[in-house]
Amino acid sequence: xxxxxxxxxxxxxxxxxxxxxxxxxxxxxxxxxxxxxxxxxxxxxxxxxxxxxxxxxxxxxxxxxxxxxxxxxxxxxxxxxxxxxxxxxxxxxxxxxxxxxxxxxxxxxxxxxxxxxxxxxxxxxxxxxxxxxxxxxxxxxxxxxxxxxxxxxxxxxxxxxxxxxxxxxxxxxxxxxxxxxxxxxxxxxxxxxxxxxxxxxxxxxxxxxxxxxxxxxxxxxxxxxxxxxxxxxxxxxxxxxxxxxxxxxxxxxxxxxxxxxxxxxxxxxxxxxxxxxxxxxx
Numbered sequence: 636x637x638x639x640x641x642x643x644x645x646x647x648x649x650x651x652x653x654x655x656x657x658x659x660x661x662x663x664x665x666x667x668x669x670x671x672x673x674x675x676x677x678x679x680x681x682x683x684x685x686x687x688x689x690x691x692x693x694x695x696x697x698x699x700x701x702x703x704x705x706x707x708x709x710x711x712x713x714x715x716x717x718x719x720x721x722x723x724x725x726x727x728x729x730x731x732x733x734x735x736x737x738x739x740x741x742x743x744x745x746x747x748x749x750x751x752x753x754x755x756x757x758x759x760x761x762x763x764x765x766x767x768x769x770x771x772x773x774x775x776x777x778x779x780x781x782x783x784x785x786x787x788x789x790x791x792x793x794x795x796x797x798x799x800x801x802x803x804x805x806x807x808x809x810x811x812x813x814x815x816x817x818x819x820x821x822x823x824x825x826x827x828x829x830x831x832x833x834x835x836x837x838x839x840x841x842x843x844x845x846x847x848x849x850x851x852x853x854x855x856x857x858x859x860x861x862x863x864x865x866x867x868x869x870x871x872x873x874x875x876x877x878x879x880x881x882x883x884x885x886x887x888x889x890x891x892x893x894x895x896x897x898x899x900x901x902x903x904x905x906x907x908x909x910x911x912x913x914x915x916x917x
Contacts, residue, residue, distance in 0.1 A: 639720045640729040643747025647756045664716040669695040679710035698735040835878045838863040855893040861900040
């Protein structure tokens with residue numbers, strides 16, 4: 636199976652261009668926001684745009700819900716496509732989807748900036764920000780079956796210079812847009828990290844945590860900790876990185892791209908000694 640990825644920040648018009656792009660590459664199957672689409676028809680999955688919260692929408696798009704993931708994996712095996720296009724906001728998201736759906740990594744990555752002009756991308760962003768409008772690249776009859784938000788409209792598009800119909804896209808306003816934007820403050824995330832460190836091991840003491848957000852829905856962490864003398868630092872930090880990454884992604888729906896942990900002290904009673912650093916990418 637040959638995997639293609641179509642990558643661009645949220646709200647830049649990827650779903651709007653998905654079907655024409657897939658057709659130009661001879662691709663019949665698309666993964667977009669939790670859906671497996673074949674020839675413009677939904678054949679498996681559940682739309683992330685039907686979720687009531689942004690957090691659940693992100694988790695749905697990443698196929699983090701086991702029943703959802705299993706259904707799509709089984710359908711992909713049944714269909715056995717020769718080509719499949721994954722739409723995502725970043726290459727990291729593509730990798731996460733490939734892992735969850737047991738797919739090979741893409742050989743071809745197409746970026747929204749390669750096929751859309753800055754003016755078109757800016758217009759798409761304005762529509763998203765002002766009206767909360769999202770696009771699902773399937774006909775209206777497909778969306779009406781299960782969508783829980785508002786159906787705003789639909790647009791048919793045709794082959795260039797001909798009246799032969801190429802497909803249809805549906806414009807929707809998801810529930811999480813109707814109910815307002817959900818945000819998690821940095822202080823809340825820091826408190827969550829502190830709690831998870833204590834939950835993971837009584838031998839680790841968090842001294843500080845800083846975080847960066849390279850793009851929407853993605854986080855990178857840098858921790859400074861102290862550990863109890865006599866504990867294997869490398870094994871303990873490896874386990875802690877893995878635990879933090881998986882628990883934060885599970886609880887928040889964010890993609891944890893990197894976890895850096897620096898051991899700044901070793902506790903021996905009330906004293907300290909030693910220093911070590913360990914790094915890891917999610």
